[in-house]
Amino acid sequence: MVPPFTSTPAGQLVINWHITEACNYGCHYCYAKWEKPDRQRELVHDAGRTKELLKRLYEFFHPDNKGNPLRQHMDWGSVRLNLAGGEPLLYTRRVLEMLPVARDIGFDVSLITNGSKLDSAIMASMATSISMLGLSIDSPSARNNEEIGRSDRRGRQLDLAGLAAAVDQGRRSNPRLRVKVNTVVNQVNQWDDMTSVIERLRPEKWKVLRMLPVVDDSLAVSQQAFNDFVIRHAHLASIRHVEDNQDMTESYLMVDPMGRFFQNAAGAGARGYRYSQPILEAGALAAFAGMRFSAPKFLFRYVAPAGAAPVPSPGAISAPFNLMVAAPA
Numbered sequence: 001m002v003p004p005f006t007s008t009p010a011g012q013l014v015i016n017w018h019i020t021e022a023c024n025y026g027c028h029y030c031y032a033k034w035e036k037p038d039r040q041r042e043l044v045h046d047a048g049r050t051k052e053l054l055k056r057l058y059e060f061f062h063p064d065n066k067g068n069p070l071r072q073h074m075d076w077g078s079v080r081l082n083l084a085g086g087e088p089l090l091y092t093r094r095v096l097e098m099l100p101v102a103r104d105i106g107f108d109v110s111l112i113t114n115g116s117k118l119d120s121a122i123m124a125s126m127a128t129s130i131s132m133l134g135l136s137i138d139s140p141s142a143r144n145n146e147e148i149g150r151s152d153r154r155g156r157q158l159d160l161a162g163l164a165a166a167v168d169q170g171r172r173s174n175p176r177l178r179v180k181v182n183t184v185v186n187q188v189n190q191w192d193d194m195t196s197v198i199e200r201l202r203p204e205k206w207k208v209l210r211m212l213p214v215v216d217d218s219l220a221v222s223q224q225a226f227n228d229f230v231i232r233h234a235h236l237a238s239i240r241h242v243e244d245n246q247d248m249t250e251s252y253l254m255v256d257p258m259g260r261f262f263q264n265a266a267g268a269g270a271r272g273y274r275y276s277q278p279i280l281e282a283g284a285l286a287a288f289a290g291m292r293f294s295a296p297k298f299l300f301r302y303v304a305p306a307g308a309a310p311v312p313s314p315g316a317i318s319a320p321f322n323l324m325v326a327a328p329a
Contacts, residue, residue: 011076011077011078012076012077012078012079012080012108013061013063013070013074013076013078013079013080013253014079014080014082014252014253015057015061015079015080015081015082015253015254015255016082016084016252016253016254016255017057017081017082017083017084017254017255018032018084018085018086018254018255018256018257019042019043019044019083019084019085019086019088019091019094019095019257020042020044020085020086020087020088020090020091020257021033021036021042021085021086021257022085022086022087022090022091023085023086023087023090023114024087024090024114024116024117024152024153025087025114025116025149025150025151025152026149026151027138027148027149027150027184028148028149028218028219029148029184029186029211029212029213029218029219030149031212032085032086035272035273035275036257036258037258040258042257042258043257043258043259044091044094044098044257045091045094047094047097049259049280050094050098050101051101051105052280053255053259053279053280054081054098054101054102054105054107055105056279056280056283056284057081057255057279057284058079058105058106058107059284060284060285060288061079061253061284062079062106063075063076063077063078063079067285068285069288070293070295073295074295074298074299078108079106079107079108080107080108080109080110080131080132081102081107081108081109081110082109082110082111082112082132082134083095083098083109083110083111083112084111084112084134085112085113086257087113087114087116087117088111088112088113089111089113089116089117089118089122090117092117092122095111095126096122096125096126099126099129099130100129103129108131109129109130109131110130110131110132110133110134111126111130111132111133111134112134112135112136112182113133113134113135113136114135114136114137114150114158115135115136115137115158115163115166116152116156116157116158116159118163118166119162119166120165120166120169122166123166123167123169123170123173124169124170124173127169127170127171127173127174127177128173128174130174130177131176131177131178132177132178132179132180133167133170133177133178133179133180134179134180134181134182135163135167135179135180135181135182135201135203136181136182136183136184137158137160137181137182137183137194137197137201138150138183138184138186138188138189138192139188139189139192139194140160140192140193140194140196140197141189141192142157144188144189144192145157145158147188148186148188148189148219160197160200163201164200164201167179167201178204178205179201179202179203179204179205180203180204180205180206180207181197181198181201181203181205181206181207182207182209183206183207183208183209184209184210184211185208185209185210185211185221185225185226185229186211186219186220186221187211187218187219187220187221187225188219190221190225190226190228190229191229192229193232193233194206194233194236195233195235195236198236198239203239204239205239205241206236206239206240206241207241207243208229208230208233208240208241208242208243209243210226210243210244212264223244226244230242252298253293253298255279256273256275258278259278259279259280260275260276260277260278260279260287261275261276261279261287261288261291262274262275262276263291263292263293274291276288276289276290276291
């Protein structure tokens with residue numbers, strides 16, 4: 001039986017490469033904790049292997065690659081590489097070197113950062129090489145940020161005014177640059193009002209995510225508290241995209257710092273991740289085989305308009321079809 005989402009147009013396929021686990025903040029809910037093979041360095045420190053990984057990813061996810069099993073369920077016209085962490089700008093030089101390489105290979109490129117290392121000079125250097133800048137900001141409150149863990153070892157927190165100046169510089173350097181803010185709703189910030197932050201940064205998109213207990217559930221927030229946070233920010237619905245826990249699982253294409261596809265561990269109460277074989281060793285198709293991915297959830301995130309209802313949870317009448325990607329025999 002052909003699934004109902006066959007050949008649904010996605011416009012752009014987004015691959016999230018978490019280039020490093022390292023971060024200068026210590027958010028207690030952080031999910032950027034990966035199992036590392038002994039004595040293996042993150043690929044970001046090897047320019048040659050980084051370029052080879054990007055080439056293999058682009059070849060596999062190229063819109064014209066009919067051999068990609070996702071093509072049975074989705075169509076896309078371009079591929080965006082989203083660089084994330086950890087905090088990618090801890091390795092600013094590596095990132096600035098990587099951006100033109102990725103663009104020359106064929107990727108559209110975006111970057112997610114906590115903003116602490118982003119200044120106007122760095123922004124000017126990379127603005128024309130990225131199409132979107134993502135900013136992870138959870139609270140306007142210094143006290144709440146400290147409790148969440150959004151401070152470095154010296155207790156320094158994000159300078160919102162400095163970040164806003166860098167964002168303004170990015171828009172001057174690249175008028176087509178889109179800005180996104182990601183906010184993880186958790187036990188600490190559930191009563192916060194993010195209006196002042198959103199109004200200052202003027203993002204085209206505000207993603208509101210419920211804290212997902214991948215590694216630790218100490219800051220988990222109730223369904224009611226999450227719903228209340230969303231409702232209190234109804235005046236920002238024109239740019240707001242909401243993701244509950246069930247919307248996040250098996251809906252991202254993710255690569256870890258070692259160059260492996262990964263997904264959240266399956267099953268109620270499961271923690272951690274499931275990993276593929278290393279892409280540089282097995283090839284992208286073989287590595288991708290067996291990884292679970294929900295095309296409907298992906299399409300909701302990147303195609304549905306702001307304020308749209310999320311994909312129903314598994315078990316509902318219209319439960320999403322979960323694709324088990326497998327290599328052809």
